[in-house]
Amino acid sequence: MSVNYAYYPYYLSFDEIPVPNFCTTRHGGVSIWPYHSSNLSFNTEDNPENIRKNRIIISERLGIPVDKFIYLNQIHTDKIYYAKIFHCGKALEMPCIDGDGLFTDEKGICLVVMLADCVGVFVYDPEKNVIGVCHSGWRGCLLNVCGKLVENIVENFGSDKGNLIAGISPSICKNCYTVGCDIVQKFPDSYSPYVFQNKNMWHIDLKGIITRQLNEKGIRNENILNLDICTYENTHIFYSYRAEKDTGRFIFGIYLPE
Numbered sequence: 154m155s156v157n158y159a160y161y162p163y164y165l166s167f168d169e170i171p172v173p174n175f176c177t178t179r180h181g182g183v184s185i186w187p188y189h190s191s192n193l194s195f196n197t198e199d200n201p202e203n204i205r206k207n208r209i210i211i212s213e214r215l216g217i218p219v220d221k222f223i224y225l226n227q228i229h230t231d232k233i234y235y236a237k238i239f240h241c242g243k244a245l246e247m248p249c250i251d252g253d254g255l256f257t258d259e260k261g262i263c264l265v266v267m268l269a270d271c272v273g274v275f276v277y278d279p280e281k282n283v284i285g286v287c288h289s290g291w292r293g294c295l296l297n298v299c300g301k302l303v304e305n306i307v308e309n310f311g312s313d314k315g316n317l318i319a320g321i322s323p324s325i326c327k328n329c330y331t332v333g334c335d336i337v338q339k340f341p342d343s344y345s346p347y348v349f350q351n352k353n354m355w356h357i358d359l360k361g362i363i364t365r366q367l368n369e370k371g372i373r374n375e376n377i378l379n380l381d382i383c384t385y386e387n388t389h390i391f392y393s394y395r396a397e398k399d400t401g402r403f404i405f406g407i408y409l410p411e
């Protein structure tokens with residue numbers, strides 16, 4: 154796997170796949186502390202005018218028109234939508250679609266999820282030219298939103314699972330992600346390799362769970378690309394809700410060019 158740092162510090166991408174894909178950072182925008190500076194989420198206390206400016210700035214850096222982007226109102230569910238052209242053109246408004254996953258085969262659509270510790274995943278079918286994204290924290294892991302995204306793509310487009318490529322965003326790592334017993338108890342025994350105790354604290358390996366969920370749907374490990382950077386340990390690059398509380402969101406996305 155090779156990560157393309159050519160556009161760092163503004164965004165990173167994977168070289169392997171032939172369609173534009175990206176993970177933005179916190180750099181290059183106009184928001185001030187504590188959202189400095191490229192906050193892309195209206196679900197923060199940041200000035201909405203700065204968020205609109207940041208969304209325009211990042212679209213220009215990526216070379217993807219801002220009216221091609223579809224943002225979700227993310228609510229930690231397994232709601233996944235088939236994105237169409239008519240959903241586009243609303244990137245400078247509060248998102249009106251409640252859910253945590255999107256997929257499409259329509260060209261000229263850029264699918265993104267907003268992140269600060271949770272895991273973003275994209276799926277790409279190079280044969281059918283289909284893209285998808287989802288957002289998964291511990292609730293998304295319990296609901297298997299990643300597996301359901303793959304199912305949606307296979308069912309709607311007849312994708313061959315062996316061709317599918319997945320990308321995983323920077324997120325909080327298993328060593329930094331501690332949770333209470335109340336959350337641990339929600340995970341069935343089958344998740345025990347990813348829910349563990351260390352120095353009297355419970356930890357969850359979100360990326361471990363997601364990798365297994367992608368494997369279970371037929372995506373091979375060699376087709377899973379991973380931006381293996383911990384958000385909690387790298388708040389100089391990304392936003393981390395756990396480390397900062399009142400903070401911004403970066404985006405992880407993929408685009409089907411026209």
Ligand SMILES: [Zn+2]
Nearest residue numbers: 326329383386
């Ligand atoms: Zn970490």
